[in-house]
Amino acid sequence: MQKKVVRIIGVPIDLGADRRGVDMGPSAIRYAGLNARLKRLGWIVEDYGNIDVPVPETREIKDKKLKYLEEIVQINEQLHLIVAKAKKDGVIPLILGGDHSLGIGTIAGLALSEQSFGLIWFDTHGDYNTLDTTESGNIHGMPLAISNGLGAPELTGIGGNNKKLREENTVIIGAREMDPQEKELLRRSKIKVFTMRDIDQMGMKEVVSEGIRIASQGTDGIHISFDLDVIDPEEAPGVGTPVPGGITYREAHLAMELLADSGYISSMDVVEVNPILDNHNKTAKLAVGLICSAFGERIF
Ligand SMILES: NC(=[NH2+])NCCC[C@H](N)C(=O)O
Numbered sequence: 032m033q034k035k036v037v038r039i040i041g042v043p044i045d046l047g048a049d050r051r052g053v054d055m056g057p058s059a060i061r062y063a064g065l066n067a068r069l070k071r072l073g074w075i076v077e078d079y080g081n082i083d084v085p086v087p088e089t090r091e092i093k094d095k096k097l098k099y100l101e102e103i104v105q106i107n108e109q110l111h112l113i114v115a116k117a118k119k120d121g122v123i124p125l126i127l128g129g130d131h132s133l134g135i136g137t138i139a140g141l142a143l144s145e146q147s148f149g150l151i152w153f154d155t156h157g158d159y160n161t162l163d164t165t166e167s168g169n170i171h172g173m174p175l176a177i178s179n180g181l182g183a184p185e186l187t188g189i190g191g192n193n194k195k196l197r198e199e200n201t202v203i204i205g206a207r208e209m210d211p212q213e214k215e216l217l218r219r220s221k222i223k224v225f226t227m228r229d230i231d232q233m234g235m236k237e238v239v240s241e242g243i244r245i246a247s248q249g250t251d252g253i254h255i256s257f258d259l260d261v262i263d264p265e266e267a268p269g270v271g272t273p274v275p276g277g278i279t280y281r282e283a284h285l286a287m288e289l290l291a292d293s294g295y296i297s298s299m300d301v302v303e304v305n306p307i308l309d310n311h312n313k314t315a316k317l318a319v320g321l322i323c324s325a326f327g328e329r330i331f
Protein backbone atom coordinates (compact mmCIF):
# COMPACT_ATOMS: atom_id res chain seq x y z
CA MET A 32 0.00 0.00 0.00
CA GLN A 33 1.26 3.44 -0.96
CA LYS A 34 1.97 5.83 1.92
CA LYS A 35 -0.83 8.34 1.85
CA VAL A 36 -3.76 9.64 3.84
CA VAL A 37 -5.94 7.62 6.20
CA ARG A 38 -9.15 9.17 7.50
CA ILE A 39 -10.37 7.78 10.82
CA ILE A 40 -14.13 7.80 11.37
CA GLY A 41 -15.50 6.71 14.77
CA VAL A 42 -18.98 5.22 15.03
CA PRO A 43 -19.80 4.72 18.74
CA ILE A 44 -22.86 2.57 18.18
CA ASP A 45 -24.15 -0.36 20.20
CA LEU A 46 -27.78 -0.15 19.10
CA GLY A 47 -27.28 -3.09 16.73
CA ALA A 48 -26.32 -5.53 19.49
CA ASP A 49 -27.94 -6.78 22.72
CA ARG A 50 -24.92 -6.36 24.91
CA ARG A 51 -23.90 -2.82 25.84
CA GLY A 52 -20.35 -1.52 25.57
CA VAL A 53 -19.13 -1.60 22.00
CA ASP A 54 -20.14 2.06 21.80
CA MET A 55 -16.88 2.70 23.68
CA GLY A 56 -14.82 0.90 21.05
CA PRO A 57 -13.62 4.02 19.16
CA SER A 58 -12.31 5.61 22.39
CA ALA A 59 -10.58 2.41 23.48
CA ILE A 60 -8.90 1.98 20.09
CA ARG A 61 -7.74 5.60 19.99
CA TYR A 62 -6.56 5.33 23.61
CA ALA A 63 -4.48 2.30 22.62
CA GLY A 64 -2.40 4.64 20.47
CA LEU A 65 -3.75 4.20 16.96
CA ASN A 66 -3.09 7.66 15.53
CA ALA A 67 0.51 8.01 16.72
CA ARG A 68 1.42 4.55 15.53
CA LEU A 69 -0.04 5.12 12.05
CA LYS A 70 1.87 8.40 11.85
CA ARG A 71 5.06 6.57 12.76
CA LEU A 72 4.41 4.30 9.79
CA GLY A 73 4.46 7.36 7.57
CA TRP A 74 0.73 7.84 7.16
CA ILE A 75 -0.92 11.20 7.18
CA VAL A 76 -3.73 10.74 9.71
CA GLU A 77 -6.93 12.75 9.49
CA ASP A 78 -9.12 12.02 12.47
CA TYR A 79 -12.68 12.94 11.64
CA GLY A 80 -13.83 12.26 15.22
CA ASN A 81 -17.04 10.38 15.93
CA ILE A 82 -20.45 10.40 14.30
CA ASP A 83 -23.30 11.44 16.60
CA VAL A 84 -25.04 8.34 17.88
CA PRO A 85 -28.04 8.38 20.21
CA VAL A 86 -27.80 6.62 23.57
CA PRO A 87 -30.09 3.55 23.82
CA GLU A 88 -31.58 4.72 27.13
CA THR A 89 -33.06 7.72 25.34
CA ARG A 90 -34.79 5.56 22.73
CA GLU A 91 -37.20 2.68 22.69
CA ILE A 92 -37.33 -0.54 20.73
CA LYS A 93 -40.28 -0.30 18.37
CA ASP A 94 -39.85 -3.50 16.37
CA LYS A 95 -38.38 -6.56 18.11
CA LYS A 96 -37.30 -8.02 14.76
CA LEU A 97 -35.38 -4.86 13.84
CA LYS A 98 -34.25 -3.28 17.07
CA TYR A 99 -33.55 0.47 16.88
CA LEU A 100 -34.21 0.47 13.15
CA GLU A 101 -34.84 4.22 12.84
CA GLU A 102 -31.70 5.15 14.74
CA ILE A 103 -29.55 2.68 12.81
CA VAL A 104 -30.89 3.95 9.50
CA GLN A 105 -30.12 7.52 10.48
CA ILE A 106 -26.55 6.69 11.62
CA ASN A 107 -25.78 4.71 8.48
CA GLU A 108 -27.24 7.47 6.31
CA GLN A 109 -24.67 9.81 7.89
CA LEU A 110 -21.84 7.29 7.69
CA HIS A 111 -22.35 6.41 4.04
CA LEU A 112 -21.99 10.05 3.03
CA ILE A 113 -18.82 10.46 5.09
CA VAL A 114 -17.30 7.31 3.56
CA ALA A 115 -18.31 8.39 0.05
CA LYS A 116 -16.67 11.77 0.67
CA ALA A 117 -13.47 10.08 1.85
CA LYS A 118 -13.33 8.04 -1.35
CA LYS A 119 -13.95 11.17 -3.38
CA ASP A 120 -11.10 12.92 -1.53
CA GLY A 121 -8.82 10.01 -2.40
CA VAL A 122 -8.11 9.04 1.21
CA ILE A 123 -8.43 5.63 2.85
CA PRO A 124 -11.45 5.42 5.15
CA LEU A 125 -10.78 3.58 8.43
CA ILE A 126 -14.00 3.15 10.40
CA LEU A 127 -13.86 2.33 14.11
CA GLY A 128 -16.85 0.67 15.76
CA GLY A 129 -19.08 0.19 17.33
CA ASP A 130 -21.17 -2.80 16.43
CA HIS A 131 -21.12 -4.37 12.99
CA SER A 132 -24.36 -2.69 11.86
CA LEU A 133 -22.06 0.16 10.73
CA GLY A 134 -20.96 -2.14 7.91
CA ILE A 135 -24.18 -1.15 6.16
CA GLY A 136 -23.17 2.51 5.94
CA THR A 137 -19.53 1.83 5.14
CA ILE A 138 -20.37 -0.43 2.22
CA ALA A 139 -23.16 1.83 0.96
CA GLY A 140 -20.64 4.69 0.95
CA LEU A 141 -18.01 2.65 -0.90
CA ALA A 142 -20.63 1.64 -3.45
CA LEU A 143 -21.12 5.30 -4.39
CA SER A 144 -17.51 5.53 -5.50
CA GLU A 145 -16.42 4.99 -9.08
CA GLN A 146 -13.83 2.54 -7.79
CA SER A 147 -15.14 -0.99 -7.45
CA PHE A 148 -14.21 -3.15 -4.49
CA GLY A 149 -14.08 -6.74 -3.30
CA LEU A 150 -14.87 -7.50 0.31
CA ILE A 151 -13.20 -9.66 2.95
CA TRP A 152 -15.34 -10.07 6.04
CA PHE A 153 -13.42 -11.47 9.04
CA ASP A 154 -16.03 -12.78 11.45
CA THR A 155 -17.15 -15.64 13.63
CA HIS A 156 -20.61 -14.93 12.30
CA GLY A 157 -22.14 -14.73 8.84
CA ASP A 158 -23.95 -11.46 9.60
CA TYR A 159 -26.26 -12.63 6.83
CA ASN A 160 -29.58 -12.58 8.64
CA THR A 161 -32.65 -10.87 7.24
CA LEU A 162 -35.88 -9.70 8.75
CA ASP A 163 -37.25 -13.22 8.17
CA THR A 164 -34.34 -15.26 9.48
CA THR A 165 -33.13 -13.25 12.49
CA GLU A 166 -33.57 -14.93 15.85
CA SER A 167 -32.33 -11.95 17.86
CA GLY A 168 -33.67 -8.93 15.97
CA ASN A 169 -30.19 -7.42 16.33
CA ILE A 170 -29.20 -5.53 13.23
CA HIS A 171 -25.47 -6.27 13.69
CA GLY A 172 -26.36 -9.81 12.57
CA MET A 173 -27.59 -8.48 9.20
CA PRO A 174 -25.11 -6.09 7.51
CA LEU A 175 -23.70 -8.49 4.92
CA ALA A 176 -27.20 -9.52 3.78
CA ILE A 177 -28.33 -5.89 3.72
CA SER A 178 -25.33 -4.93 1.58
CA ASN A 179 -26.32 -7.72 -0.79
CA GLY A 180 -29.82 -6.28 -1.11
CA LEU A 181 -31.57 -8.67 1.29
CA GLY A 182 -33.61 -7.48 4.24
CA ALA A 183 -35.49 -4.47 5.51
CA PRO A 184 -35.96 -1.92 2.70
CA GLU A 185 -35.20 0.97 5.07
CA LEU A 186 -31.68 -0.48 5.36
CA THR A 187 -31.10 -1.88 1.86
CA GLY A 188 -32.20 1.49 0.48
CA ILE A 189 -29.41 3.49 2.13
CA GLY A 190 -27.39 5.05 -0.70
CA GLY A 191 -29.79 3.75 -3.36
CA ASN A 192 -31.77 0.59 -3.95
CA ASN A 193 -28.97 -1.35 -5.66
CA LYS A 194 -26.93 -4.26 -4.32
CA LYS A 195 -23.86 -2.66 -2.77
CA LEU A 196 -21.44 -5.56 -3.07
CA ARG A 197 -20.32 -7.99 -5.74
CA GLU A 198 -21.18 -11.44 -4.47
CA GLU A 199 -18.52 -13.14 -6.53
CA ASN A 200 -15.87 -10.87 -4.99
CA THR A 201 -17.04 -11.33 -1.40
CA VAL A 202 -15.35 -13.61 1.13
CA ILE A 203 -16.01 -14.48 4.77
CA ILE A 204 -13.02 -15.70 6.81
CA GLY A 205 -13.18 -17.35 10.24
CA ALA A 206 -16.83 -18.41 10.41
CA ARG A 207 -17.76 -20.73 13.25
CA GLU A 208 -21.26 -19.79 14.36
CA MET A 209 -24.22 -19.23 12.08
CA ASP A 210 -27.97 -19.42 12.52
CA PRO A 211 -29.57 -22.29 10.53
CA GLN A 212 -31.54 -20.17 8.05
CA GLU A 213 -28.69 -17.70 7.69
CA LYS A 214 -26.51 -20.61 6.65
CA GLU A 215 -29.04 -21.64 4.01
CA LEU A 216 -29.21 -18.11 2.61
CA LEU A 217 -25.42 -17.89 2.44
CA ARG A 218 -25.22 -21.25 0.68
CA ARG A 219 -27.51 -19.92 -1.99
CA SER A 220 -25.28 -16.89 -2.55
CA LYS A 221 -21.98 -16.72 -4.43
CA ILE A 222 -20.19 -15.49 -1.31
CA LYS A 223 -17.17 -17.66 -0.50
CA VAL A 224 -17.11 -18.80 3.12
CA PHE A 225 -13.89 -19.98 4.77
CA THR A 226 -14.79 -21.55 8.11
CA MET A 227 -12.48 -22.24 11.03
CA ARG A 228 -12.20 -25.77 9.68
CA ASP A 229 -10.83 -24.42 6.40
CA ILE A 230 -8.26 -22.40 8.33
CA ASP A 231 -7.29 -25.50 10.35
CA GLN A 232 -6.93 -27.58 7.20
CA MET A 233 -5.43 -25.12 4.73
CA GLY A 234 -3.64 -22.74 7.06
CA MET A 235 -4.27 -19.00 7.23
CA LYS A 236 -1.76 -18.25 4.49
CA GLU A 237 -3.64 -20.31 1.89
CA VAL A 238 -7.04 -19.07 3.04
CA VAL A 239 -6.08 -15.42 2.84
CA SER A 240 -4.23 -15.83 -0.46
CA GLU A 241 -7.33 -17.45 -1.94
CA GLY A 242 -9.50 -14.74 -0.36
CA ILE A 243 -7.34 -12.02 -1.90
CA ARG A 244 -7.53 -13.70 -5.28
CA ILE A 245 -11.33 -13.86 -5.14
CA ALA A 246 -11.83 -10.33 -3.76
CA SER A 247 -9.36 -8.67 -6.12
CA GLN A 248 -10.47 -10.30 -9.36
CA GLY A 249 -11.72 -7.50 -11.58
CA THR A 250 -12.01 -4.98 -8.72
CA ASP A 251 -10.08 -1.79 -7.93
CA GLY A 252 -9.40 -2.68 -4.31
CA ILE A 253 -10.41 -4.68 -1.24
CA HIS A 254 -12.47 -3.50 1.71
CA ILE A 255 -11.66 -5.32 4.96
CA SER A 256 -14.42 -5.56 7.51
CA PHE A 257 -12.79 -6.91 10.66
CA ASP A 258 -14.99 -8.11 13.51
CA LEU A 259 -12.69 -8.69 16.50
CA ASP A 260 -14.84 -11.64 17.59
CA VAL A 261 -13.15 -13.70 14.84
CA ILE A 262 -10.16 -13.92 17.18
CA ASP A 263 -10.18 -16.45 20.00
CA PRO A 264 -11.65 -14.92 23.20
CA GLU A 265 -8.50 -15.98 25.06
CA GLU A 266 -6.68 -13.31 23.10
CA ALA A 267 -9.57 -10.94 22.42
CA PRO A 268 -11.87 -11.10 25.45
CA GLY A 269 -13.29 -7.63 24.88
CA VAL A 270 -15.80 -8.28 22.12
CA GLY A 271 -19.57 -8.02 21.87
CA THR A 272 -20.21 -11.68 21.06
CA PRO A 273 -17.35 -13.95 22.26
CA VAL A 274 -17.32 -17.49 20.82
CA PRO A 275 -14.59 -20.07 21.63
CA GLY A 276 -12.38 -21.59 18.94
CA GLY A 277 -11.29 -18.51 17.04
CA ILE A 278 -8.21 -17.58 15.06
CA THR A 279 -5.01 -16.87 16.94
CA TYR A 280 -3.22 -13.58 17.48
CA ARG A 281 -0.53 -14.68 15.02
CA GLU A 282 -2.98 -15.85 12.35
CA ALA A 283 -4.79 -12.52 12.54
CA HIS A 284 -1.54 -10.60 12.07
CA LEU A 285 -0.44 -12.84 9.22
CA ALA A 286 -3.76 -12.21 7.49
CA MET A 287 -3.31 -8.43 7.76
CA GLU A 288 0.33 -8.62 6.63
CA LEU A 289 -0.58 -10.66 3.56
CA LEU A 290 -3.35 -8.21 2.73
CA ALA A 291 -0.96 -5.28 3.12
CA ASP A 292 1.56 -7.04 0.85
CA SER A 293 -1.12 -7.53 -1.79
CA GLY A 294 -1.44 -3.75 -2.14
CA TYR A 295 -5.21 -4.05 -2.59
CA ILE A 296 -6.51 -2.65 0.71
CA SER A 297 -8.64 0.39 -0.09
CA SER A 298 -10.69 0.75 3.11
CA MET A 299 -11.21 -0.97 6.45
CA ASP A 300 -13.59 -1.17 9.35
CA VAL A 301 -12.73 -2.56 12.77
CA VAL A 302 -15.74 -3.44 14.86
CA GLU A 303 -17.20 -5.02 18.00
CA VAL A 304 -14.46 -4.03 20.48
CA ASN A 305 -16.15 -4.04 23.90
CA PRO A 306 -14.05 -2.29 26.59
CA ILE A 307 -16.44 -3.36 29.39
CA LEU A 308 -15.55 -7.00 28.81
CA ASP A 309 -11.91 -6.32 28.02
CA ASN A 310 -8.89 -6.93 30.17
CA HIS A 311 -6.91 -3.67 30.51
CA ASN A 312 -7.67 -2.68 26.92
CA LYS A 313 -5.99 -5.82 25.58
CA THR A 314 -8.47 -6.26 22.71
CA ALA A 315 -8.26 -2.61 21.66
CA LYS A 316 -4.45 -2.86 21.66
CA LEU A 317 -4.70 -5.95 19.49
CA ALA A 318 -7.04 -4.06 17.18
CA VAL A 319 -4.45 -1.28 16.83
CA GLY A 320 -1.74 -3.83 16.11
CA LEU A 321 -3.84 -5.45 13.40
CA ILE A 322 -4.72 -2.12 11.80
CA CYS A 323 -1.01 -1.26 11.76
CA SER A 324 -0.12 -4.59 10.17
CA ALA A 325 -2.75 -3.92 7.52
CA PHE A 326 -1.26 -0.46 6.99
CA GLY A 327 2.26 -1.72 6.48
CA GLU A 328 3.87 -2.25 9.89
CA ARG A 329 6.45 -5.03 9.88
CA ILE A 330 8.29 -6.83 12.67
CA PHE A 331 11.60 -6.46 10.83
N1 LIG B 1 -21.61 -8.65 14.30
C1 LIG B 1 -21.85 -9.64 15.14
N2 LIG B 1 -21.12 -9.86 16.18
N3 LIG B 1 -22.91 -10.37 14.88
C2 LIG B 1 -23.41 -11.42 15.71
C3 LIG B 1 -24.69 -11.96 15.20
C4 LIG B 1 -25.20 -13.08 16.04
C5 LIG B 1 -26.47 -13.74 15.53
N4 LIG B 1 -26.24 -14.44 14.30
C6 LIG B 1 -27.59 -12.72 15.35
O1 LIG B 1 -28.04 -12.52 14.25
O2 LIG B 1 -28.02 -12.13 16.30
Ligand SMILES: [Mn+2]
Pocket residue numbers: 131154156158171258
Ligand atom coordinates in the same frame (compact mmCIF):
# COMPACT_ATOMS: atom_id res chain seq x y z
MN1 LIG C 1 -19.88 -9.21 12.68
Ligand SMILES: [Mn+2]
Pocket residue numbers: 154155156258260261272303
Ligand atom coordinates in the same frame (compact mmCIF):
# COMPACT_ATOMS: atom_id res chain seq x y z
MN1 LIG D 1 -19.19 -11.47 14.83
